Amino acid sequence: MKSAVVVVGGGFFGARVALEFARAGHEVTLLEREAGLMKRASYANQARVHGGYHYPRSLLTALRSRVNLPAFYDEYRDCIDTSFEKYYVIARQFSKVSYQQFGLFCQRIEAPVRPAPDRVTKLFNDDLVEAVYTVEEYAFNATAIAERLTKQLTDVGVRIETRAEVLAVGPAAGGLVVRFQQHGQERELTAQRVFNCTYARINEINRRSGVAELPLKHEIAEIVLIEPPAELADKGVTVMCGPFFSTMPFPARGLHSLTHVRYTPHTEWHEAKPDSITRDSYDYLDSLSLPSAYPKMLADAQRYLPSLADSKYVESLFEVKTVLPQSEGDDSRPILYKPDHGGLTGYTCIMGGKLDNIYDVLKELEG
Ligand SMILES: Cc1cc2nc3c(=O)[nH]c(=O)nc-3n(C[C@H](O)[C@H](O)[C@H](O)COP(=O)(O)OP(=O)(O)OC[C@H]3O[C@@H](n4cnc5c(N)ncnc54)[C@H](O)[C@@H]3O)c2cc1C
Incomplete structure (x- = not known):
């Protein structure tokens, strides 16, 4: 069934998740607080395309x-x-x-x-x-990936709202409501599914929404x-x-x-x-x-x-x-995938410790 989907965070993960849902025919809105996509961690990183070499202490991460x-x-x-x-x-x-x-x-x-x-x-x-x-x-060239994703998202009909700071997610009749601030105005959207792909700020949105923080x-x-x-x-x-x-x-x-x-x-x-x-x-x-x-x-x-x-x-x-805390000991990079987090049906928190983890996330979404 086609539904309304809101993705919070236009980094690599949010953009790629939005693309997946739009390709499946859903009505997708991507809310990003910066002026464009991939301006935060997805840009300011080492740009290493991981081939496993970096993880001799975590065989699983290396193999993934x-x-x-x-x-x-x-x-x-x-x-x-x-x-x-x-x-x-x-x-x-x-x-x-x-x-x-x-x-x-x-x-x-x-x-x-x-x-x-x-x-x-x-x-x-x-x-x-x-x-x-x-x-x-x-x-990888993060700017080139951002340009590519922006075009793909636009072509497939994703509504990209930039300068949109999400304040909170909460329950609403028939789904979820996302409150956000854009150009000095408070606005809201309702959706059946909301993805929190804000990486370093996942818990900021959880706190503002009154749901439990994740470790x-x-x-x-x-x-x-x-x-x-x-x-x-x-x-x-x-x-x-x-x-x-x-x-x-x-x-x-x-x-x-x-x-x-x-x-x-x-x-x-x-x-x-x-x-x-x-x-x-x-x-x-x-x-x-x-x-x-x-x-x-x-x-x-x-x-x-x-x-x-x-x-x-x-x-x-x-x-x-x-x-994730488990990465501390062995430098591993598992993904975070928390569906229905905080008891909010349809609200999912997603985080990947490196870009290629997106394929593990997409597998969870298929699941
Ligand atoms: C120093 C460093 C080195 C790294 N090196 C590598 C590497 O070499 N190779 C690799 O594959 N990975 C590397 N990583 C990991 C990689 O950068 C991350 O896994 C990836 O960028 C996470 O993508 P994301 O979309 O979840 O996060 P982000 O790119 O940070 O995207 C989150 C988005 O959410 C937006 N946002 C936040 N709060 C709100 C809000 N309230 N409302 C609306 N939007 C909001 C932000 O503006 C941002 O655009 C590194 C990370 C760091 C920090």
Whole structure:
């Protein structure tokens, strides 16, 4: 039966969920507080198209990435940069995996891997680096994906309401009511199904709607954008697995990102735990004036990859990163899918810890 569907949040997940329902013939409205789609976490991230390599401590996440990669690649081929070489590097000290374990892990998940050529290994500090592997990992262009989704949604008849801040969701005769503020006016929509795809703000809407919070962990993350030195321009590097760094293309800007496990997260807090803090994650981020951790990231990273010293800082993207509490121990990225949350029939909270998780979400929706 065709029904009215409201999707709250025009990030990658909300947009893609809206598209799915519109394709199935439902009447879909997408409410997004920014001026366009994919302006928040779906833009301010590392842009890594996950192929499993990043999760040697969570076999399930790695395997799911292997399964979802071809689907993501097929769907967004023209929004994905495959033009660079990607290297995973195992550090001699403080690494949670040895080079043998990493090689074996890649074999187990059937992810292509081979020793990097000498011209590449000699870029690294041999005293600190045990092995360098060539892998097949790509980067997505978030702006290109946003443009694609905007066109697809428009073509299929989704009503996209931007600058629309959702205030609350509640029960109504025959379904649900969504109250939102747009251009200084309060408006409302009724629908049979409402999807809360607001990622870092899922609980903000839950609180405003008087329904239970979900256990989530948030951190303020800093992605540094750099102009890489010439010898790294066509390369991406991830040092595994512990307090190390990554630098790889950020196609939306034609720059490289630089992130560091120790310095990218600035602060963190939990929701729906005994020691949790109640705060609007966006307001909190806006209230902070954080000094960049770039000098610390660079100081450490250039010990492993000396040529990074010649990179040029461009800017930092600060964003709220949200994960499920179970991700803390093993760095896994399961999805959150909570239908009829808070006893509100038809109200579903959805969150994916990485873009390719969308296919796990779509499977739940089919289910
Ligand atoms: C630092 C960092 C690095 C990451 N690296 C990667 C990576 O390399 N690869 C990868 O695949 N994933 C990565 N991720 C995860 C990925 O970014 C997220 O899984 C994904 O972007 C979540 O998409 P989303 O649509 O749920 O969230 P978002 O893109 O944040 O979308 C939520 C939307 O909801 C809107 N919104 C919020 N409140 C309201 C409201 N009240 N009313 C209306 N609209 C509202 C927001 O404006 C926003 O557009 C990273 C995340 C971070 C933060």
